[in-house]
Amino acid sequence: MHLTHVQFRELAARHGLAVTHQRQVVYEAVIASHGHYSPEDVYAAVRRRIPSISLATVYNNLRLFIECGLLREVTPHASTLRVDGNLEPHHHLVCSRCKSVQDIEGEFIDFKRLSRHVPDGFDLTQPLVEVFGLCRRCRAKA
Amino acid sequence: MHLTHVQFRELAARHGLAVTHQRQVVYEAVIASHGHYSPEDVYAAVRRRIPSISLATVYNNLRLFIECGLLREVTPHASTLRVDGNLEPHHHLVCSRCKSVQDIEGEFIDFKRLSRHVPDGFDLTQPLVEVFGLCRRCRAKA
DNA sequence: GGTCGTTTTATAATCATTCTTATCCGATAA
DNA sequence: TTATCGGATAAGAATGATTATAAAACGACC
Numbered sequence: 001m002h003l004t005h006v007q008f009r010e011l012a013a014r015h016g017l018a019v020t021h022q023r024q025v026v027y028e029a030v031i032a033s034h035g036h037y038s039p040e041d042v043y044a045a046v047r048r049r050i051p052s053i054s055l056a057t058v059y060n061n062l063r064l065f066i067e068c069g070l071l072r073e074v075t076p077h078a079s080t081l082r083v084d085g086n087l088e089p090h091h092h093l094v095c096s097r098c099k100s101v102q103d104i105e106g107e108f109i110d111f112k113r114l115s116r117h118v119p120d121g122f123d124l125t126q127p128l129v130e131v132f133g134l135c136r137r138c139r140a141k142a
Numbered sequence: 143m144h145l146t147h148v149q150f151r152e153l154a155a156r157h158g159l160a161v162t163h164q165r166q167v168v169y170e171a172v173i174a175s176h177g178h179y180s181p182e183d184v185y186a187a188v189r190r191r192i193p194s195i196s197l198a199t200v201y202n203n204l205r206l207f208i209e210c211g212l213l214r215e216v217t218p219h220a221s222t223l224r225v226d227g228n229l230e231p232h233h234h235l236v237c238s239r240c241k242s243v244q245d246i247e248g249e250f251i252d253f254k255r256l257s258r259h260v261p262d263g264f265d266l267t268q269p270l271v272e273v274f275g276l277c278r279r280c281r282a283k284a
Numbered sequence: 285g286g287t288c289g290t291t292t293t294a295t296a297a298t299c300a301t302t303c304t305t306a307t308c309c310g311a312t313a314a
Numbered sequence: 315t316t317a318t319c320g321g322a323t324a325a326g327a328a329t330g331a332t333t334a335t336a337a338a339a340c341g342a343c344c
Contacts, residue, residue, distance in 0.1 A: 018341070020291065036224040036243045039331085054293050059332065061291095062225055072270075074224035074234065074243055079332085080300060082178040082216035083204055092216070093264060101178045101216055102264075108255035114273065117248040121278025122235060128214070130272040131256065136263025160310070162322060181300080196324045201301065203322095221301085222331060 003028060015068040025049050026061040027070065036074045076132055077101075091128060095135035104131075145170060157210040167191050168203040169212065178216045218274055219243075233270060237277035246273075 003011070008024045017023065029045040030037065043058045065071040076096045086103065093102045109129060118124060145153070150166045159165065171187040172179065185200045207213040220241040228245065235244045251271060260266060 018290065020341075022292070030225055031227040034228070036226050038220070038222050038224055040222075042225070052293080054295095056294080056333080057292055062223070063333095066225070069229075072226045072229060074226045075219040075222070077217040077219060079221070079223075080180050080182075080217070081204070082180055083172055083184070083208070084178050084214045084216045085173040086176070087211075087214060093260065095264075102261065104259045104261075106255060106259040108252040108259065109273075110250040110252060113248060113250035117246045117250065118235065118273075118275075119244065119246075119278075121281065122237075122244075123276040123278075123281045124273065125275060128274045130274075131251075131260075131266065132270045132272075133260075133267060134265040136261075136265075139263065139265045160321065162310075164323070194324075196326095198302075198325080199323055205302095 011070070015070060017064060017068060022046075022050060022053055022057055023061050023064075025053075026058055027065060030062075030065070030071060092130045093135075094130050094132050095138055096132050097134055097138035097141075100135055102135075153212070157212060159206060159210065164188075164192060164195055164199055165203050165206075167195075168200055169207060172204075172207070172213060234272045235277075236272050236274050237280055238274045239276055239280035239283075242277055244277075 003024065005019075005024070008027065009019050011027075012019045012023070025046050026042060029042050029049075033041070033045065039055070039058050039062055042062065043053070043055050046053050046058060062071065066073050073096070076094060077099055079099075082101065090103045090105055093104050094100070109127065111124075111127070114127075115124065145166065147161075147166070150169065151161045153169075154161045154165070167188050168184060171184050171191075175183070175187065181197070181200055181204055184204065185195070185197050188195050188200060204213065208215050215238070218236060218238050218241065220243075224243065232245045232247055235246050236242070251269065253266075253269070256269075257266070
């Protein structure tokens with residue numbers, strides 16, 4: 001998928017971002033690649049069009065895009081390992097902003113429907129569910 | 143919470159782990175701390191009882207406990223940033239073993255029930271749900 | 285075209301985590 | 315109890331992802 005310069009300019013303006021060539025190419029690389037890509041993957045793709053680009057630029061722009069809502073982060077957790085000794089069935093409420101995790105009790109998944117959508121071979125033995133949103137503190141800030 | 147040496151020995155035997163003092167103290171530190179703790183947090187707690195313990199030992203044991211199911215990992219994602227350009231409502235199916243992410247469509251959350259359990263102030267504006275399990279490939283391996 | 289603030293580049297720095305190696309300890313058999 | 319062996323630990327180096335820094339380049343507005 002290629003956006004025209006004009007299209008990207010509009011998109012950027014709507015989100016308060018300056019327009020640069022690198023930025024456009026990074027954005028297009030993510031959109032073109034259906035899937036969940038790492039910064040390195042994006043970097044590799046972008047380098048085919050701008051060989052001189054630096055990895056830091058990719059990181060900078062991905063972060064910017066996430067911040068202004070153009071992209072979604074697939075790893076919204078704290079970036080470091082967390083461990084939970086509670087093996088009872090429970091679910092997690094995760095703040096997309098500050099990455100805090102709270103437990104929630106209760107069964108609120110329609111497993112019948114869910115299993116209809118789960119591809120063959122995927123084993124839902126531990127259907128731990130993580131629900132994302134904004135915690136009270138972060139909502140107050142925003 | 144303190145386990146007797148005998149209790150821990152049983153627990154370890156059931157999971158095929160050798161019994162060491164360090165191991166017991168690490169395990170107890172996680173269980174005693176209700177919440178979602180990082181290796182550094184656990185290290186700090188354990189050092190109060192075994193000042194000479196090394197951070198690597200904490201990491202080793204946490205990994206072991208997770209592998210044999212004594213603990214649950216709260217950050218089951220790939221450890222590196224992943225980015226998703228698909229802003230349409232969809233959910234994720236995450237493999238707890240290999241951390242791969244697949245999209246799934248469909249509405250299978252009972253929002254009425256869910257919202258009953260969500261604490262005041264938490265804003266479910268983006269109720270992206272991640273459902274964990276074992277993907278086909280990892281299930282075949284196990 | 286000139287100026288100013290932003291972006292990019294290149295590289296250094298940081299942080300979490302894992303690896304390496306030597307040493308130590310727990311479990312088993314004599 | 316002691317000898318032995320394999321796995322566990324300690325200490326620190328190494329790795330890999332990400333972020334910070336500083337200088338050069340660029341875009342936007344005049």
